[in-house]
Amino acid sequence: MSHAPGTGIGGTPIAEEALRAARVLHPDANSMPRPARRRVITVANQKGGVGKTTSTVNLAAGLALHGVRTLVIDLDPQGNASTALDVDHRSGTPSVYELLLGETTLADAAQASTQSENLLCIPATIDLAGAEIELVSMAQREARLKEGLTREALEAIDVDYVFIDCPPSLGLLTVNALVAADEVLIPIQCEYYALEGLGQLLNNIELVQRHLNQTLTVSTILLTMYDGRTKLADQVTQEVRRHFGDVVLKTIIPRSVKVSEAPGYGQTVLGYDPGSRGAMSYVDAAREVAERGTNRELRP
Template sequence: MSEDETPIFAAARQANEVLHGGAPALPRPSHPRIITIANQKGGVGKTTSTVNLAAALALGGLGVLVIDMDPQGNASTALGVDHREGTPSSYELLMWEHAVEDLMQSSPHAERLFCIPATIDLAGSEIELVGLEHREHRLAEVINSDDLVSLGIDYVLIDCPPSLGLLTVNAMVAASEVLIPIQCEYYALEGVGQLLRNVELIQQHLNTSLEISTIMLTMYDGRTKLAEQVAGEVRTHFGDTVLRTVIPRSVKVSEAPGYGMTILQYDAGSRGALAYLDAAKELNSRADRLAAIAGSGSAASGAEENR
């Protein structure tokens, strides 16, 4: 929403753009961004944020692939793709039975939005993974940046289960970025410390290029002092990693998955839809900054080696 627009006008304009096309095109990142959305605490808006960010990025003309790694399959439901038992899914991807391009399904919600669904087969996969070679690298081995470019994919968003098991570890080893949704409620930071320690261990032993690139504040209720206090605490702790855009608490956002939709299809003019569109723009605008940081890190590392 621009500064000279009223909220009602912005909502009407946005709804028209989503329903009839014409949304502003987003600049493409220089290389595919692979982002894991993780928080072992349930009910923080993790899957909701995954599918709504994906839809918003796709409506901006970017190629987006959601990999559903949660056996519950809620992301698959919200994106309107088939995930009945027997459907080729992320389970086959982990077991190296099919390639990414063979498992992608087109979402009806946007032209360049795709999903590799989760089925009930994924429920027992963590037990199977324990006995396999390269068990933490199964997903990383089948997600290749060159292949993503050839498929026209700019973003891969990986939705994790609410746990820190092997499925989440695989998602983090395959990604270069972690996005953590944190709800603006009591005990918001409870469990985040454990998640940060796990990310640090993965950085040290399994994926040195992984970084926590984004913190997203969800379920923000501007009528309460608590939400403001939690948001302030999170921003103090994490600094510029936190998106400026906050996701408001919204009944519409909660209802949308029950209809097999994202909030952008269910109610394109709602506050929740506006927020996710703004969050997607902000997330995309960080691509160049992250690339510059990575480049300076590589340069510093090379200088250190040459001493």
């Protein structure tokens, strides 16, 4: 029996879309692999508006919904990751601020997100806004976060992945995130000036590698806000792939109204509209991240 093209049979685009949607809507049947060793990933780009927080929470949710225990540390005083994951981040709530000061433990500050039982978050409260100034006078100021993320502390909450969401700056909070991590994930938007400031970020990462964290690697670059209607988006995509090669994920995140709307409802896009293109793209990206982690030798 013959089938007209585009009817959803075999490897047609409709069939591929249906498969992607199934992975989002039926996560139990599409579990993702746990990493060979626990992965601590800092999501950084000092350029604002590149989809940094959006990528952090949606990649984390994608992994968590597919059976992988994941922690998000909100290190941005704006607290947008805390909002998107629907965790309490009112002033006085045990948060990353107290963790940096050594006044609370990881287990005491971690809250379960409403998005998944596998998804935890250390929130950011307004108190974090003054933390950079306070950190300046502290001993081991660049390693305060690392001191809170000991192997024992991470084992106590039983997580496979830690994603650290940085503020859009290269200050002490971001340095703390780079010192605490094994890997850096850099979101880059498919727009004009996409690579502006990236050299400065890479220079800072290199300084941290040289002086504070020799095992740190730029493991992942994620292209975001892709608009297929523009020639520029393709040009940026090609340029980034030419510069960074296999570090760039194959999955590209499209520009999406649903992705932008979700945080306003205290949700990731996977919770807000799981069948949307944005949700499916983030699940695909999370799967790529997970599959890269199954055979990579990383520190515990």
